Amino acid sequence: MxxxxxxxxxxxxxxVTVQGGIEAxxxxxxxxxxxxxxxxxxxxxxxxxxxxxxxxxxxxxxxxNNDDSPVTAIRRKKNSSMVVGLNLVKEKKADAIISAGNTGxxxxxxxxxxxxIKGIDRPALAPVFPTTNGASIxxxxxxxxxxxxxxxxxxxxxxxxxxxxxxxxxxxxxxxVNIGIEEGKGNSVTKxxxxxxxxxxxxxxGNVEARDIPSGYADVVIADGFTGNIILKITEGxxxxxxxxxxxxxTKNILRKLAxxxxxxxxKEFKExxxxxxxxxxxxxxxxxxxxxxxxxxxxKAIKNAIRQAKNFVENNVLEGIxxxxxxxxxxxxx
Amino acid sequence: MxxxxxxxxxxxxxxVTVQGGIEAxxxxxxxxxxxxxxxxxxxxxxxxxxxxxxxxxxxxxxxxNNDDSPVTAIRRKKNSSMVVGLNLVKEKKADAIISAGNTGxxxxxxxxxxxxIKGIDRPALAPVFPTTNGASIxxxxxxxxxxxxxxxxxxxxxxxxxxxxxxxxxxxxxxxVNIGIEEGKGNSVTKxxxxxxxxxxxxxxGNVEARDIPSGYADVVIADGFTGNIILKITEGxxxxxxxxxxxxxTKNILRKLAxxxxxxxxKEFKExxxxxxxxxxxxxxxxxxxxxxxxxxxxKAIKNAIRQAKNFVENNVLEGIxxxxxxxxxxxxx
Numbered sequence: 001m002x003x004x005x006x007x008x009x010x011x012x013x014x015x016v017t018v019q020g021g022i023e024a025x026x027x028x029x030x031x032x033x034x035x036x037x038x039x040x041x042x043x044x045x046x047x048x049x050x051x052x053x054x055x056x057x058x059x060x061x062x063x064x065n066n067d068d069s070p071v072t073a074i075r076r077k078k079n080s081s082m083v084v085g086l087n088l089v090k091e092k093k094a095d096a097i098i099s100a101g102n103t104g105x106x107x108x109x110x111x112x113x114x115x116x117i118k119g120i121d122r123p124a125l126a127p128v129f130p131t132t133n134g135a136s137i138x139x140x141x142x143x144x145x146x147x148x149x150x151x152x153x154x155x156x157x158x159x160x161x162x163x164x165x166x167x168x169x170x171x172x173x174x175x176x177v178n179i180g181i182e183e184g185k186g187n188s189v190t191k192x193x194x195x196x197x198x199x200x201x202x203x204x205x206g207n208v209e210a211r212d213i214p215s216g217y218a219d220v221v222i223a224d225g226f227t228g229n230i231i232l233k234i235t236e237g238x239x240x241x242x243x244x245x246x247x248x249x250x251t252k253n254i255l256r257k258l259a260x261x262x263x264x265x266x267x268k269e270f271k272e273x274x275x276x277x278x279x280x281x282x283x284x285x286x287x288x289x290x291x292x293x294x295x296x297x298x299x300x301k302a303i304k305n306a307i308r309q310a311k312n313f314v315e316n317n318v319l320e321g322i323x324x325x326x327x328x329x330x331x332x333x334x335x
Numbered sequence: 336m337x338x339x340x341x342x343x344x345x346x347x348x349x350x351v352t353v354q355g356g357i358e359a360x361x362x363x364x365x366x367x368x369x370x371x372x373x374x375x376x377x378x379x380x381x382x383x384x385x386x387x388x389x390x391x392x393x394x395x396x397x398x399x400n401n402d403d404s405p406v407t408a409i410r411r412k413k414n415s416s417m418v419v420g421l422n423l424v425k426e427k428k429a430d431a432i433i434s435a436g437n438t439g440x441x442x443x444x445x446x447x448x449x450x451x452i453k454g455i456d457r458p459a460l461a462p463v464f465p466t467t468n469g470a471s472i473x474x475x476x477x478x479x480x481x482x483x484x485x486x487x488x489x490x491x492x493x494x495x496x497x498x499x500x501x502x503x504x505x506x507x508x509x510x511x512v513n514i515g516i517e518e519g520k521g522n523s524v525t526k527x528x529x530x531x532x533x534x535x536x537x538x539x540x541g542n543v544e545a546r547d548i549p550s551g552y553a554d555v556v557i558a559d560g561f562t563g564n565i566i567l568k569i570t571e572g573x574x575x576x577x578x579x580x581x582x583x584x585x586t587k588n589i590l591r592k593l594a595x596x597x598x599x600x601x602x603k604e605f606k607e608x609x610x611x612x613x614x615x616x617x618x619x620x621x622x623x624x625x626x627x628x629x630x631x632x633x634x635x636k637a638i639k640n641a642i643r644q645a646k647n648f649v650e651n652n653v654l655e656g657i658x659x660x661x662x663x664x665x666x667x668x669x670x
Contacts (some may be wrong), residue, residue, distance in 0.1 A: 132576055142514060145522040179477060179564040187480040187561045210565040211572035226522045229514040230545040230562060231569055237546035238573045241467055245608070249601040256601060259594035266584040266591060273580070 002056075003310050004085040004094045007036030008063045009101030011297050017100070018044035020303025025054045027304070028311055033094055035060050036081040060084045066296070070104030074112055082106060086113040089289040096290035096310035098281065100298045106291070107143050107284060114289040117319075119326035122151045123286030124225065125293060126162055127232065128279035131216035137163055138213075138221045141282055142229035152176060152193035152222050153200050157325050158285040159220035160202035165316040166309070167219070171203050175218035177227060178207035189224065197222070201325070239274055280309030285322065290314055337391075337429045338645050339420040342371030343398045345435030346632050352435065353379035355638025360389045362639070363646055368429055370395050371416040395419045401631070405439030409447055417441060421448040424624040431625035431645035433616065435633045441626070442478050442619060449624040452654075454661035457486045458621030459560065460628060461497055462567060463614035466551035472498055473548075473556045476617055477564035487511060487528035487557050488535050492660050493620040494555035495537035500651040501644070502554070506538050510553035512562060513542035524559065532557070536660070574609055615644030620657065625649055 003024075007017045014034075018041060021032045031054045034041045038059035045055065062080040064073045077083060082101055086109045088094040099106050107125070116123055124140035139159040144151060156174050163172035176193055178186040183194055185207060197204045208218045210231065223231065246267075250260035260267075272278065280302070281294035290313045294306040313319070338359075342352045349369075353376060356367045366389045369376045373394035380390065397415040399408045412418060417436050421444045423429040434441050442460070451458055459475035474494040479486060491509050498507035511528055513521040518529055520542060532539045543553045545566065558566065581602075585595035595602075607613065615637070616629035625648045629641040648654070 132580065145514065177565060179480065179561060179568075187559075190561075210568035211575075213569060214572045214576040224522075226514060226525075227562060227565060230512060231565065233514075233545035234548060234566055234569055235573055237549045238570055239577065240546075241549040242574065242577050245467065245605055249598070249605055252601065255597050259597040262590050262594040263584070263598075266587065270580055270584055 001311060001314055002031045002033055002094045003307055004033045004035060004088050004097040005303070005307070006081045006085050006097065006099035006101055007034040007041050008060075008081040009099040010294065011100075014040045014044045016298065016300050017303055019048070019300035020298070020307065022048045022050045023300060023304045024307035025050055028308060030054070030307070030311055031056070032307075033058055033085075033088060035085040035088070036063070037061070058084055058088070064102050064105045066102050068102055068105060070102060070108040073102065073105045074109045082109055083113065086110070086289075089291070090114055095314045096292065098292045098294055098303070098306045098310055100281075100294035100296055100303065103293055103296075106293055110284045110287040110289070110291045114287040114291065117286055117288055117323050117326060119330040120154055120286040120322075122147065122154065123284055124155050124158065125282045126159060126285050127282035129213065129221070129232075129235075130274050130279070131214055133216040135167060135279060136213065136216055136219050136221055137167070138223065138228050138231065139285065140223060140225040140228045141232055142225045143284065144225040146226070147189060147224035149189055149192035149196050151224070152190075153196045154286065154326070155222045156197050156200050156202055156204065156220065157329065158322050159222065161318060161321040161325060162283065162285065163219045165318050165321060166312050169219050172219035173205045173217075174200075174202050174220040174222065175205050175208035177210055177213070177221055177223040177231065179209070181207045181209060183207075193222075201328070243271070278305060281306040283309070283313065288319070290319060336646060336649055337366045337368055338642055339368045339370060339423050339429045339432040340638070340642070341416045341420050341432065341434035341436055342369040342376050343395075343416040343436065345629065345638075349375045349379045351633065351635050352638055354383070354635035355633070355642065357383045357385045358635060358639045359642035360385055363643060365389070365642070365646055366391070367642075368393055368420075368423060370420040370423070371398070372396070393419055393423070399437050399440045401437050403437055403440060405437065405443040408437065408440045409444045417444055418448065421445070421624075421626075424626070425449055430649045431627065433627045433629055433638070433641045433645055435616075435629035435631055435638065438628055438631075441628055445619045445622040445624070445626045449622040449626065452621055452623055452658050452661060454665040455489055455621040455657075457482065457489060458619055459490050459493065460617045461494060461620050462617035464548065464556070464567075464570075465609050465614070466549055468551040470502060470614060471548065471551055471554050471556055472502070473558065473563050473566065474620065475558060475560040475563045476567055477560045478619065479560040481561070482524060482559035484524055484527035484531050486559070487525075488531045489621065489661070490557045491532050491535050491537055491539065491555065492664065493657050494557065496653060496656040496660060497618070497620065498554045500653050500656060501647050504554050507554035508540045508552075509535075509537050509555040509557065510540050510543035512545055512548070512556055512558040512566065514544070516542045516544060518542075528557075536663070578606070613640060616641040618644070618648065623654070625654060
């Protein structure tokens with residue numbers, strides 16, 4: 001299996017991506033194609049011992065930055081590590097691509113270079129959301145800020161397959177985020193989407209209120225990309241605020257510092273449980289290729305986990321699963 | 336000052352509302368008009384010593400329940416504690432009303448009985464959101480699931496006055512919740528709303544990302560009611576999940592239990608900081624009357640705080656302030 005890693009993407013560039021890639025080669029025995037500045041990549045590679053035959057470098061003399069305009073960057077920077085990587089997947093020279101670079105550019109690149117799966121109107125980002133009893137999938141995490149009801153049905157189909165094939169959930173519970181659980185609640189889009197999702201060939205359990213997401217009420221949580229993105233970001237904000245406040249509290253006097261010392265392993269374990277980087281990145285589902293967006297601030301572990309996730313996508317034929325289910329839906333139209 | 340308290344509203348009814356009302360009379364010297372079943376109210380009143388002249392009971396033989404359809408309930412149950420209470424405000428026999436009852440019915444009652452302030456298209460719920468450096472106002476907290484850009488401008492005007500007059504913030508920072516801070520980010524509604532809010536006579540600071548809400552980046556956070564409601568509910572869910580997990584962690588072994596004991600006062604203080612009931616209820620801004628929605632699960636303290644909040648609304652002429660600002664906006668149209 002060959003996986004492209006955009007070596008230039010992310011806040012830390014090759015120093016982190018190369019380390020993550022090498023660790024993944026050692027642990028999973030896959031092949032990595034690094035795209036990016038070959039001198040920088042080679043310099044980093046020198047730090048490690050690894051099976052040389054598992055590494056390919058494709059030199060690119062351009063790079064897409066975080067402040068580049070997404071569509072323009074994809075169109076103009078033809079020799080960037082991201083565009084070259086996407087083309088390798090398109091030309092079937094690689095099975096998947098991971099990038100921690102400019103999110104907008106990566107999504108635009110997914111749409112323009114890889115293209116949509118026939119029947120999918122809106123490919124969507126599907127990050128994993130840690131819950132008290134494991135993890136849920138949130139789809140759409142931010143790719144489509146304005147959605148039609150039909151998009152919710154597509155999100156349900158794609159999320160269902162992801163949850164089955166990657167999270168190993170037998171019959172995933174799929175729900176729409178809404179302001180109440182009853183049918184008829186919500187805005188004009190979610191009301192229509194509810195009816196449409198009832199026709200979907202997945203275990204649609206209705207609406208989920210946002211307060212029940214963290215306890216894992218649903219395995220697949222459907223939302224438009226605006227709402228989905230706000231759910232992710234407020235969660236990040238609340239969790240980090242609570243941790244900051246706890247830290248302040250724990251260091252207020254010597255006795256509390258002692259207590260905090262006792263609780264340290266527990267707190268660490270707890271923080272890890274909430275750590276999304278354990279789950280890799282967010283796949284961009286609905287495009288014709290395995291494309292994983294890793295968080296911009298990914299460390300080597302997060303990169304490695306995103307590679308593991310890409311490997312799981314390839315091995316479990318997620319792409320074929322989505323293509324098949326969407327085809328069924330399209331055929332159903334003419335029955 | 337006379338404040339109506341819907342004695343039958345909320346999960347616990349008169350046992351809690353009467354206690355909260357009596358405590359408010361003692362602390363704030365106001366007059367309370369209890370609407371509801373007079374036998375039940377009298378039975379509760381017997382438990383307390385209080386200045387009799389500050390209490391009026393208006394008997395109502397109907398009650399709106401949580402499963403009643405909002406609009407139908409307001410139209411049909413003319414002699415319910417909620418409808419009678421709203422009419423007392425409409426007829427200027429009372430200065431404000433507080434209810435912990437059916438939210439939808441209360442909002443419908445506010446619209447139909449009190450009516451909108453001229454120039455306000457969509458009255459909105461404005462709960463207070465605890466932040467690390469104090470509190471912010473979220474508007475709309477859930478009254479209007481589908482909003483037009485113009486509504487965001489109204490929310491900004493109303494939230495600004497609320498923050499100035501009640502939270503005592505000199506020049507409140509007003510922002511739209513969005514998926515990025517740059518102008519041009521967001522869905523079709525927030526993009527237009529951004530432009531419109533720039534014309535508003537308040538300190539519009541642009542967009543706020545959801546992750547920055549808990550740290551108090553903005554004093555007034557504008558959102559459509561769907562997004563606002565989801566922000567409130569996910570916050571509730573995340574906070575309670577984190578507390579549950581901490582509790583589990585703290586009780587895992589005897590040493591940790593000891594540590595938790597040391598931290599107990601700090602944790603209590605911390606929980607109180609996050610406790611929205613400290614701030615009373617959520618005013619329904621934009622209707623012609625002071626209307627406060629208390630949380631359904633309010634205890635006596637929360638009811639008392641909602642009454643204090645209503646008193647502040649009356650004393651600080653929030654209603655007149657909003658009416659004046661909206662009039663300016665309306666006049667501006669013809670300049």
